[in-house]
Amino acid sequence: MSVSQESLRAKLLAHGIGATAQRLEIAALVLNEPQHVTAEVVLSRLGALGRRVSKATVYNTLNLFAARGLLRTLAIDPDVTWFDSNTGPHFHLQQVETGVLMDLDATAVQLVGLPELPLGTELAGIDVVIRVRKRAE
Amino acid sequence: MSVSQESLRAKLLAHGIGATAQRLEIAALVLNEPQHVTAEVVLSRLGALGRRVSKATVYNTLNLFAARGLLRTLAIDPDVTWFDSNTGPHFHLQQVETGVLMDLDATAVQLVGLPELPLGTELAGIDVVIRVRKRAE
DNA sequence: ATATGTGCAAATCCTTTGCATAGAA
């Protein structure tokens, strides 16, 4: 078993997630570097590697990772849920034609002039999406 | 025919939209004041008023209004498309427990430090969602 | 007339679920 697989197993356990073969496969694909994936993408990458994991398990696993803080879900696209393995503070830039997402460092972009939050509420998060399109010539 | 219905008809025509009875009904519900609605909400309000408009027509109409700039679609909720009749520059605050949206004046909130856009692209829009939750005591 | 819009039901697409089997502790 590779070192990276050992550390992934440790990471899952640290988040209260039992390390099964399928979860380690998915973790290896997704958690090793910051990226944006959909369930469909994970499924097809697994397939390309010859790993057979069911669609249900892919969804279960991604949702579990998200619930335990290993992934963030992004409601950016009306038809598909994006999972973001960069869990630090950052915003997104999206190419509207392709849907492709890029990260924007949250330390570079700042929001100024936020209003007071409604009474009895606290900040749960801030999502910023800059949408760009191919320039019309 | 009421004055407001006349001005709605003019507004539709000005956006290249033929003014049918159903479209005027929906326009009256949605365009007269800034608000956030889903297709389901529009459908049930029409029903409450005794106006029978099919689900397909509600979707067609809301999408048409959005395509012609009378509404903005919001990809904020993974399961449902919100239509926003405030088409001016503004951001949103969402109560995570209920999904309820509030407007934030974009002149009050400012984004500072936007990066350069990728070459050959132009800004299509900026979406900001401040998510708040009930404060844990 | 001729083009456009509407309504219904069926089709789609993403995601979740029920349940029997397989695997882990």
Next chain:
DNA sequence: TTCTATGCAAAGGATTTGCACATAT
């Protein structure tokens, strides 16, 4: 064993589509 996870197929829910009928110009 005993609990938990997986896989399959079916179910679910929001949205779109095909097509016949109605409406508008």
